[in-house]
Amino acid sequence: MSEQIYKRQGDLAKLIERYSEQDGTYATAIPSLFMTRLSNATEPKYGIYNTSLCVVAQGAKEALLDQDRFRYSPADYLVASVDLPVIAQVIEASPEVPYLALKLEITPNDILEVLRETQIKADKKESTKRGMYVSKMKQPLLNAITRLVHLLYTPEDIPILAPLIKKEIIYRVLQGEHGGRLKQTAIEGSSTHQINTVIKHIMQNYEKSFKIEELAKIANMSVSSLYRHFTEVTTMSPIQFQKQLRLQEARGLLLSESANAADVAFRVGYESPSQFSREYARMFGLPPKEDIQRLKV
Template sequence: MTNDSELHALDRLRGLVEKAMRGAGAGSLDLATDLPWLWLVRRPAPTPAGRGILSPSVCLLVQGEKEMLVGQQVLRYGPGCYVQAGMAMPVSGQVTRASEAAPYYGIRVDVDPKEVAAFVLEMRLQLAGGDADPPVVTVERADEAMLDVFVRFLRLLERPRDVPVLGRLLKQELIYHLVTAPGGATMSRGAVGGQRERAVGDAIHWIRTHYNEPLSIDALARTVHMSPSVLHRRFKAATVMSPLQYQKQVRLLEARKMLMSGDVEAASVAYEVGYESPSQFSREYRRLFGAPPLKDAEQLRRQPVAAQP
């Protein structure tokens, strides 16, 4: 339940985002800031579902409502909630409530898992125990202290001279609130503990960097020093999909990027992302995106580009 102080902080944030967006122009959708890892997001109307890779980040929803599909799990959230991703994850997301009069507003902070680990270890934070495999993506409610950090982020942007120094300190404060909040294990996973805690992250990284290669679960399990059955169970608990399903989504999303560049054949892209059969590629592409490869890419090139799903 949001209290009066949190509502006041959300009102302040809404005003600050509106001010920044007015300065950028009415057509702006994703606004980069002087902090290279901080983005402001605006949508003037509900959007169709968009698929992509959600990078390690936290996005606070200031106004509107959104829905995200992670595997088979549907996450719905509104003002004062934030979605956090501790690792790269294929997702589908859409804005479900927004209008010209009351746009969807979000504030996104990109987070490097290595900086989270370094901060946790440097500060010697005692993190609460939890599931061995916390979800890679969760939705949580921001408390007043966390909302205040976002307010100070936007206030800081009005003082360019202070941005290089104070921006880094504020980001560390945000990381502190994230890893100590309920659901903080999503951000701190892999930051502490042994090989078992890092295994799923290592497996995700391997698949992301070798997505166009054949995937052997036995070989991947040896790479991350786990048995195949344990890796499969822990991977699915964290990502809501199997390693092979994860690889398939990454392949198709990478193919979509290539197709959007134009002047490429679907068959060539199929081989480049690791498919042996162009017909299988086309079937699975259409099943995921709802249209054949070239038609889907053509439709996407006519739409505004969004930074994240």
């Protein structure tokens, strides 16, 4: 990391620390911008990375997408070009040097606006790539991110300047080494756009049964093509993707409610509580009751 980028990351860390005085994740006055501060490394946590740019100003984090491992720190940034179930873990943080990070959520319409206003080529025939990547941070992108965060301290400027700076940030990401992956999410007719449509459908209907032929029709693909492209983008099959969503939702329900495992199993779409318990233990390491007891200690 160059000295200039190192200094700018220090400036960004100070801005985030001023905004987030206690540990936690905070929504901000800028739509789609979130801040996180943590004083200790964390255990692996299951969750969904929605389409977004993730930047660490201080500390380091790791995201696991099936067998693909993505580590990012102040020298890097992470992009999720589609919504993905991951296991994430803060691996560098302390009370003296807390983990400080931000997330900027991005929609396909955000990307299309930038594509329409620039000379970036939009070819829907580009090959399908993994829906998550890490790239090296560059000075122009970091400058734009820092300016966006600065707006939090002049809230009267946010309505006019935040949308312009967000466009610049997306433009810089699209220009990056792997920017084509984010671009493909928004280009109608591209394989990634079609797979993203299927991902959205599964996420909105995860508790319902479906046939692979139904998903292929939504994607306007053959069954074999859907399976191949879906696996390339997400690392997993549509059924495995749905299973991860169901089990993550079930864990959240068990933690937040007093419902028993059988009731939760039916609510998230399982027909057999015993199958639910087996798959839950396979994913989280313990059967539902024991896992929840461990998490609540």
